Amino acid sequence: MIRINARLEEIHNKSSAKRARAETFLLVLREWSLQEEFYAQGMNRIFKRLVDKPENIEFMSNFHNLIGNIAERTYAFVKVLKDEIFANFDSLINHQCSTMKKVFCDGTKAADFVEEIYTDTIESANKYYESVQECDKISEKLDKEKSSSKKEKVLKVLLEKQKSLKQSFDYYQERLNKYTRTCKKYQGNMKKIIDAYNFHENKLKESFMKTFEKIKEGFVYRYSSLFENELNFFELNFNEEPYSIEEFNLPEITLDSYTGKHPLYASDPQCWYGMFQNATLEGLDQVYKSVYIDDLNKIIAKAWLGEDLSPDDYIIYNSRIKELVGRQALCFCLNLRRNAGIFTITEKAYLKLSELIVSVLNECERSLDVENSKNIIILSQTFHVKIDHGKKFLLVGIKDHSLWKNINYWEKVINSTIDMELKKQLIENYESNKEVEAMNHKSLIFCQLISFGIIMIEVNVDIKNVCEMVKKYASRYKFTDGEMLSLIETISESLKKSQASENTSTPC
Numbered sequence: 001m002i003r004i005n006a007r008l009e010e011i012h013n014k015s016s017a018k019r020a021r022a023e024t025f026l027l028v029l030r031e032w033s034l035q036e037e038f039y040a041q042g043m044n045r046i047f048k049r050l051v052d053k054p055e056n057i058e059f060m061s062n063f064h065n066l067i068g069n070i071a072e073r074t075y076a077f078v079k080v081l082k083d084e085i086f087a088n089f090d091s092l093i094n095h096q097c098s099t100m101k102k103v104f105c106d107g108t109k110a111a112d113f114v115e116e117i118y119t120d121t122i123e124s125a126n127k128y129y130e131s132v133q134e135c136d137k138i139s140e141k142l143d144k145e146k147s148s149s150k151k152e153k154v155l156k157v158l159l160e161k162q163k164s165l166k167q168s169f170d171y172y173q174e175r176l177n178k179y180t181r182t183c184k185k186y187q188g189n190m191k192k193i194i195d196a197y198n199f200h201e202n203k204l205k206e207s208f209m210k211t212f213e214k215i216k217e218g219f220v221y222r223y224s225s226l227f228e229n230e231l232n233f234f235e236l237n238f239n240e241e242p243y244s245i246e247e248f249n250l251p252e253i254t255l256d257s258y259t260g261k262h263p264l265y266a267s268d269p270q271c272w273y274g275m276f277q278n279a280t281l282e283g284l285d286q287v288y289k290s291v292y293i294d295d296l297n298k299i300i301a302k303a304w305l306g307e308d309l310s311p312d313d314y315i316i317y318n319s320r321i322k323e324l325v326g327r328q329a330l331c332f333c334l335n336l337r338r339n340a341g342i343f344t345i346t347e348k349a350y351l352k353l354s355e356l357i358v359s360v361l362n363e364c365e366r367s368l369d370v371e372n373s374k375n376i377i378i379l380s381q382t383f384h385v386k387i388d389h390g391k392k393f394l395l396v397g398i399k400d401h402s403l404w405k406n407i408n409y410w411e412k413v414i415n416s417t418i419d420m421e422l423k424k425q426l427i428e429n430y431e432s433n434k435e436v437e438a439m440n441h442k443s444l445i446f447c448q449l450i451s452f453g454i455i456m457i458e459v460n461v462d463i464k465n466v467c468e469m470v471k472k473y474a475s476r477y478k479f480t481d482g483e484m485l486s487l488i489e490t491i492s493e494s495l496k497k498s499q500a501s502e503n504t505s506t507p508c
Contacts, residue, residue: 135158417452
């Protein structure tokens with residue numbers, strides 16, 4: 001709530017107090033005038049008694065003339081007070097009282113209207129924020145639901161809330177526009193009001209000055225024979241500054257496109273409305289991915305240049321990668337650079353990206369996210385820093401993560417990869433001859449075991465565990481002893497190379 005009337009009341013009270021002083025001054029002048037009139041009448045009686053006998057006229061002629069002169073001048077002074085001061089001053093005060101009362105009422109009405117619009121604008125903003133927060137909560141509930149039927153129900157609720165969110169934002173925008181227009185009009189009105197106060201106070205000041213000049217003239221005329229020194233006590237000190245319109249500046253309100261905590265509401269409201277038109281669960285997944293990709297791409301771009309990330313960047317990044325779709329979006333962003341052939345990075349970028357990827361691996365480990373962690377492995381074997389004796393791949397920066405020590409994790413990765421590659425081979429290279437097909441399958445599995453065995457070595461998995469896993473899969477897929485030995489020798493050779501150059505990893 002703004003209190004713009006408070007200053008206007010202060011000015012009005014101050015101005016009223018000045019007029020009250022003027023009225024007191026006028027009352028004092030009237031009393032003075034009355035006393036002077038009584039004095040003049042008394043002096044006139046004395047004057048008449050001095051000349052009531054002929055023999056006294058010559059004897060007291062000088063004194064008689066002085067008394068007559070005093071009476072005459074006193075009457076003249078009273079006439080100045082009555083004719084030239086009382087009427088004008090009284091008229092001015094009465095006119096100002098009625099005028100300034102109207103000016104004050106106009107000002108308070110204008111201020112009350114502005115305060116009403118201001119309050120309405122703030123309330124509309126609060127309702128808009130509340131709507132966003134409601135949608136935030138419903139979106140979080142939508143994320144947590146596993147059942148498609150329940151998701152559909154939650155989505156319907158979200159769509160209904162989205163309508164009210166748009167209405168609240170539109171109303172907030174309309175109120176804000178009205179407040180802005182009202183502020184401009186109010187400033188214009190207040191300028192006129194302040195000018196009126198300044199004008200009338202100047203008139204009051206001028207009236208005071210003229211009044212004192214008149215009194216001074218009459219006083220000097222009356223007592224000129226008695227006073228020789230300058231009459232400084234008739235001077236007034238008016239040293240107050242005029243009122244300024246700057247004191248009535250109103251608080252500015254700007255349109256705040258509130259961003260919610262949930263990623264869906266972390267962008268401009270117009271984006272929200274577009275996202276939710278004819279929304280379905282399938283379409284919503286794309287919306288999520290689009291939002292996450294946009295956010296993460298900006299952060300990856302900064303890290304790619306080796307720039308420091310802001311606290312807000314870290315907050316957004318960490319909140320996005322907590323979700324599966326966020327980790328998918330991150331891999332998508334990194335893969336864009338891979339597809340564009342951007343493999344070489346700077347040392348600063350290497351450090352920043354390593355830090356970000358470790359955070360993703362933490363989430364993968366927490367949620368047992370095999371697919372995205374597997375993609376991270378592949379991508380980290382692509383991006384590298386050039387060093388004197390070769391290349392330092394991003395995998396080196398993440399090789400000590402605790403996820404790699406989990407043998408069950410590697411089994412899931414290998415199973416997932418083999419299944420995916422076998423399906424892919426069946427689709428792309430259909431082979432009717434079962435023996436040839438079996439050989440192709442074994443060859444594919446052989447390559448995958450070598451590939452992951454080497455990766456496990458490079459991320460410091462114990463060689464014994466690696467060999468045990470290779471033997472397990474070789475047995476499962478009926479490898480011969482010679483094939484198994486060849487697998488282990490190839491992986492062991494990789495270990496020797498890794499030990500020879502600890503800071504270098506070789507892409508598979």
